[in-house]
Amino acid sequence: MSLTETIQDKYNELNAAAGNGLLGSIRAKAFELYNKSGIPTSRNEEWKYTRLTGLTNKNFAVHTTAVVPTKEMLNNVRLQSEFAAELFFVNGVFVKEISTFTNDALVVLSLHEAADSEYKTYVQQHLNQSSKYMKDGMNALNAAFTANGLFVLVKKNKVVEHPIFIYHITGTENDNVFVQPRSLLVVEENAQVQLVELYKNNGLHESFTNEVIEIAVQENARLEYYKVQDENENCHHVGTTHVQQVGKCFTHCVTITLNGGTIRNNINMILEAPNNEGHLYGLYMVNGKTHVDNHSIVDNLKPNCFSNEFYKGIMDGNSTGVFNGKIFVRQDAQKTNAYQSNKNVLISDNASVNTKPQLEIFADDVKCSHGCTVGQLDEDALFYLRARGIGEKKAKALLLHAFAADILEQVKIDVLKNYLEKKIDERLDIEVL
Amino acid sequence: MLTINNLHAQIEDKKILNGIDLQINAGEVHAIMGPNGSGKSTLASVLAGRSDYEVTDGTVEFDGVDLLEMSPEERAREGLFLAFQYPIEIPGVSTTNFIKTAVNEARKHRGQDALDAVSFLKLMKERMKLVKIDQSLLSRSLNEGFSGGEKKRNEIFQMAMLEPKLAILDETDSGLDIDALRIVADGVNALRSKDNATLVITHYQRLLDYIVPDFVHVLYKGRIVKSGGKELALELEEKGYDFIKQTIAEGV
Structure with a gap:
C-alpha cells in the first residue's frame, strides 16, 4: 500500500481516537485541504526541483503512537551538554515520559493537553499560523494529524540558561516509517531561549519526516533556533519552521544539513511588529545522492525591521541543492533593511545547485540586497x-x-x-x- | 643547486619563455631584471609549479632532481620557496595555523617529528623579530585585510619559518615604501647562508641596494640576454631598458 493510501486509513483512526475540540477542527479543515491539494509535484513552482512523489508512492508505515525507546537509544542521540530541557519525539509523537523538563522558566505539555489548559489562547492564536504561508499539501497533512505534538512556553522575563534540545527519533527497525512531529513554542515578553532540534533514524529502513514547528516570539524576547540534520541517505525530511515575531524582538535561526536523503527545509520569518530583527543562517554540506532544498520567506509587515539571511553550500558527489529565498516588503514596511546572500561551492563535476532570490517590494523607502554565487574552490x-x-x-x-x-x-x-x-x-x- | 636548461613555457598559445639557461649555486644571490612582459613572473610561477603554464621544452634540476616532475607541494617540501608578488587573502584560515601546517608538512617530508606547540611558538617568536611582524597580525586570517607591506613581510616571515634552500622573491619590492623595503631586505639578508640561495626578481635596482646580488641577469622577450655582476643593475638603472633593447636590435 502506498503512503498516500495509508494516510487515508490512518487519518480516520487518529481522528476517532483523538476526539474533537480545538485540534479536531484544525485537523478536519487541514485534511480537507490536503485532499484538495495532494502531495506537491514538480508542476508546483515551489516544488520544481524537489520531487516527493517517488516517496509517497512507496510503502511507509504511519504510527500515531510511540514505541518507547530504550535508554541506549536515547543516549545514542543525546548531545553531552547541559540543558534546560531534553524533549523526545519518537515516531513523530512527543513522549513526555522520557523527556526531562524540570525548569521553572518553562511550561512543557503535549499539544492536546495545552489545547485544553489555561494556555489554550496561545494555541488558538499561534497554532497553524504557518498554513497562511504554506498552502501546499505537506503542511496541511501535518496539521491534519495534529494531536500528540509538543507545546512549550517560555515564561515572561525568564532567561533560560541552557538550551532546550528536541530529539526526533524514528524507529525503522521493521519497516519504512512516516512521521509527523508538530511543535508550538511561545516565548513570552522579555524571555530568552535557545532551541536545538536534532534527528536520528534508528534502523535500516527509510524514514520520512514531515515536520512543522511554529514559534511565536513576543515583545523584547530573544530566540536562538538551531536545526541540525545529519542522518543518512535513507532519511527524508520535509520541515517547516515558522517564526512569528509578534512584538519587537530578536531571532537568530541556523539550519545545518550534513547528510540525508531528500530534504526540504522551509523557514518563515514573519516580522509582524515594527523594529523587529531577524537572522537566518544555513550551511549545507552534502555528498552522495543527497538532495537538499532550503526555502525561506522573510515577510516584512511593519516599518524599521532588519533581516539578514546568509546560506552557504558545499556540494560533493551527485548531490543536488536548491536555495530559494523570498523577501516580501509590504506597503507599510518603510525603512526595511533586508539582506540575503547564498554562496555555493561545487567540489564534484556531478553536483549541482539551483539558487533563486525573490524580492517582492511594495514599499518605496527600503534597502534590500541579494546575491548568489555558484563556483569552484579558488585556484x-x-x-x-x-x-x-x-x-x-x-x-x-x-x-x-x-x-x-x-x-x-x-x-x-x-x-x-x-x-x-x-x-x-x-x-x-x-x-x- | 638549480640548473635551468633551455626552458620554454607558454600560457595557452602564447609563448613567454623562449629558452632560459641559468645556473644557481648554494650561497649565491642572483637577480633577474627586465622590462614589463619580459617573462620574469612567469619564470617564478613555472619554477613554483603553477599549472596554468605549460613547459614545452627544456629541463630544470633542483639539487639533482627533476623539478618539473614535482607537484607544487613537493617542490616546497624539497626546499623551494616562492615569495608571491601578490600574496592571496584567505579568509577563515588563521595565519598561525597555516604556517604551522606548512612547517610540519616540510618536517614530515624530511622524516622529522612535527613541532609541538611550545617549540613552534618559540621558533615563531624568534623569526617574528627578523621581519618585525606583529603577533596580532599572525592571529588574523591569512593576509586578510593586510596592507601591501604587511603581506610582503608575512611572505618573508613564512620564508624565515620554512628555511628554504632556494628562495625566489617575485617583485617583493613592489608596493613597499623605503622603510618596509629595508625591513624585508634585512630579513632576507639575515637568512642568507652558504647553504642556501636566493633568486630576486625585480623591476628596479632599488631593492638590490639592500639585497646585494652576486649575479645580475637581464630577461628580455623570454630569454636571458645579458648577465653580469651587481654593476649591471646600476648600468640598467642609468641607461634604462631601451639600452638593452637597442643592443639586441643591433646584434640582429
Missing part, C-alpha cells in the same frame, strides 16, 4: 597553500573548512558548535586545527 588560494608545502587534499580541506566557518560561527552554543566542527572536519578528513 589561486589553492596554489598559494600548495606552494607552501600543504598537499592538495589538505589545502582543499582547509579552504572548505574556512568556507563553512562563516556559518559555524553563528552557532552560539559551544557544545553544538564543537560537535558540528568535529563532524565537518571528519568529513573533510582533517585534524581539528
